[in-house]
Amino acid sequence: MPTNKSVSDAPITQFINCRILRDHRLQREDLWVREGMILDPEKLFFDEQGYADKHVDCGGSIIAPGFIDVQINGGYGIDFSQASEDISSGITFVAKKILEHGVTSFCPTLVTSPPSVYHKVLPQVKVHNGGRHGAGVLGFHLEGPFISVEKKGAHPERYLRTFNSGGIEDVMVAYGSLDNVAMVTLAPELSNSQSVVKELCQRGITVSLGHSVANLSQAEEAVQHGASFITHLFNAMLPFHHRDPGIVGLLTSDQIPAGRTVYYGMIADGIHTNPAALRIAHRAHPSGLVLVTDAITAMGLPPGRHTLGQQVIEIQGFHAYVAGTKTLCGSIATMDTCVRHFKEASGCSVEEALEAASLHPAQFLGISQRKGNLDYGSDADLIQLDDALTVKATYISGEEVWRKGL
Numbered sequence: 001m002p003t004n005k006s007v008s009d010a011p012i013t014q015f016i017n018c019r020i021l022r023d024h025r026l027q028r029e030d031l032w033v034r035e036g037m038i039l040d041p042e043k044l045f046f047d048e049q050g051y052a053d054k055h056v057d058c059g060g061s062i063i064a065p066g067f068i069d070v071q072i073n074g075g076y077g078i079d080f081s082q083a084s085e086d087i088s089s090g091i092t093f094v095a096k097k098i099l100e101h102g103v104t105s106f107c108p109t110l111v112t113s114p115p116s117v118y119h120k121v122l123p124q125v126k127v128h129n130g131g132r133h134g135a136g137v138l139g140f141h142l143e144g145p146f147i148s149v150e151k152k153g154a155h156p157e158r159y160l161r162t163f164n165s166g167g168i169e170d171v172m173v174a175y176g177s178l179d180n181v182a183m184v185t186l187a188p189e190l191s192n193s194q195s196v197v198k199e200l201c202q203r204g205i206t207v208s209l210g211h212s213v214a215n216l217s218q219a220e221e222a223v224q225h226g227a228s229f230i231t232h233l234f235n236a237m238l239p240f241h242h243r244d245p246g247i248v249g250l251l252t253s254d255q256i257p258a259g260r261t262v263y264y265g266m267i268a269d270g271i272h273t274n275p276a277a278l279r280i281a282h283r284a285h286p287s288g289l290v291l292v293t294d295a296i297t298a299m300g301l302p303p304g305r306h307t308l309g310q311q312v313i314e315i316q317g318f319h320a321y322v323a324g325t326k327t328l329c330g331s332i333a334t335m336d337t338c339v340r341h342f343k344e345a346s347g348c349s350v351e352e353a354l355e356a357a358s359l360h361p362a363q364f365l366g367i368s369q370r371k372g373n374l375d376y377g378s379d380a381d382l383i384q385l386d387d388a389l390t391v392k393a394t395y396i397s398g399e400e401v402w403r404k405g406l
């Protein structure tokens with residue numbers, strides 16, 4: 001009697017000798033993969049008697065969902081915001097390099113730029129799955145230009161914009177189109193911003209609040225209109241004040257609509273956020289914490305001096321300085337470093353540290369039915385790690401795309 005092959009004839013891979021992160025805890029179980037997706041072994045035994053075509057012995061490693069970086073400006077000498085002529089090869093280059101840091105998908109991030117850059121760049125890089133060529137692109141994160149002059153940080157002031165003509169029209173004039181856009185960071189105190197928040201959310205784009213001087217009620221109003229994320233919490237916003245805690249107050253607000261969660265990005269590189277601030281955020285609202293690298297051009301470059309565009313920088317350890325000074329010029333931490341640092345600084349569990357870089361970003365982007373977890377039916381984007389959370393190997397759609405030492 002032939003086995004029931006009605007589901008698929010595709011080969012099956014069985015990851016053995018591992019602890020897999022599922023349902024918020026590490027479990028001693030095997031992981032089964034077919035056609036790039038995670039299989040329910042019970043169905044497999046029933047349908048096909050459970051014969052795997054290939055075994056991968058994980059040597060006792062942890063298997064976790066691949067990391068998702070929703071804020072990365074570039075790396076390895078490439079600045080996405082400066083690469084408008086050939087952005088797709090820049091993104092492809094970085095996408096391949098970040099596999100070794102366990103990142104299986106990401107949102108290339110553009111800082112405030114003139115309309116000509118968005119018009120040229122957004123149609124060029126389509127949302128696509130990862131593979132041997134590199135981590136998958138989930139869509140752009142557009143940080144600006146609708147942000148506060150007072151909290152512009154490193155964004156060029158001359159390109160900042162407002163919603164003067166009434167809202168979404170201004171968005172379309174600036175960006176040209178919303179194709180291949182996953183998320184937009186804006187300042188909710190700008191006039192007409194609330195209608196923009198609503199319209200973007202209706203179009204399936206995540207709205208994030210940041211680079212802003214908004215008070216708490218402005219931030220809450222934006223959340224009620226659909227905003228669901230806070231860009232690099234604490235950085236480029238009003239500092240916490242007990243009578244008006246500003247955007248930071250969203251972490252403990254009682255004005256969040258039922259069933260909704262506000263997520264927030266944290267740069268856990270040990271430099272941009274003090275460990276005590278990281279602990280405050282984590283203890284107040286652990287399920288919303290999302291690790292981001294906010295990495296700049298210098299991420300991945302060796303220590304020493306580098307010329308990047310108009311700037312000469314010097315890398316020492318995890319710090320990137322304007323050469324000859326002690327002025328920090330952005331984050332150069334990789335995602336796996338942030339995961340390890342977050343765990344150490346917050347005292348959280350291994351599971352929590354891993355989910356902050358996988359499950360949580362997938363949840364707020366609305367893709368957790370296929371990414372950010374190892375549930376049955378999800379994409380087999382996964383990483384093997386040792387107990388110190390060092391990445392040993394990276395898989396996308398069940399295929400090994402990077403392995404340490406190879």
Ligand SMILES: [Zn+2]
Pocket residue numbers: 143153211231232236
């Ligand atoms: Zn920023």
